Amino acid sequence: MLDGIKRWLSGASSAVPTGYEGIVAWAQGNQSTFRGVQDEGFVIDGRLGSTAWRLEWGPSQRPYISGHELRLRADTGVEPELQLLVLSRELQEQLEKSIFEQYVEDVQTRIDNQTPPEMRWLVMFPKLPGSDMVALRENFVAVGNGKSWLQSWLRGALSQALALRAAQSNAPLVLMIGRGRLMLRTAMEDPTVPELQRVLALFETALREASRVANDNPRGLSDSSAPPSGGSEWGASTAARPGDDSTPRG
8 A cells, every 4th residue: 555655646657557548649639648657547637728637547545436536636726715515416425324324333533533524524514405506406415615606616517517427427426626626536447538538528617617706706705604623624634645635737
């Protein structure tokens, strides 16, 4: 495990994983940088305009995703106090059941210190009413400490992109903003160019819409709700995990 973490952090290998030559060609054709991570997966660094993003495929870093996962992240420039979470409804039900069982077993300390932030946010923040979710209410749940920001983010293009994703795949999906960063996670056992393109298109839509909302709301959060004590750490429980906290490089 330690060797794997070191490889992720150092980018020790630039070898092309066998079978992923098409992904390399796709990345290079989009002026993105591909880097293989030995025995782990791969990393692709790209840009949306002037904003750098990073795509990682490899072993899951979350207990609620089995096997391999796809991760995408980018800095958004939004206020760091903002904490928003959109996730698949089936995953939401699974996570809430897991959290409830942990509390029943009286392991609150482990929940506070080791539970991923998206699981904590799910029980800490109010859910957006179904009337605000409209077409998304059957497939997604949204929570956060900035209701008006969340409502605006989910309007228009992002709502359409999420609805399309639900029609394309039933894989668990997590989309969140925290510490000024946008993060997407989804299960993906066998990456293909078409699937990477679909998820990247969703991510870039979320990124553009976050920029739109930030520009429309220069005064920041309009809700009176304050961030929870302890801040909005992406990886307080996963600081040693590769990829969660490094800044995307362009």
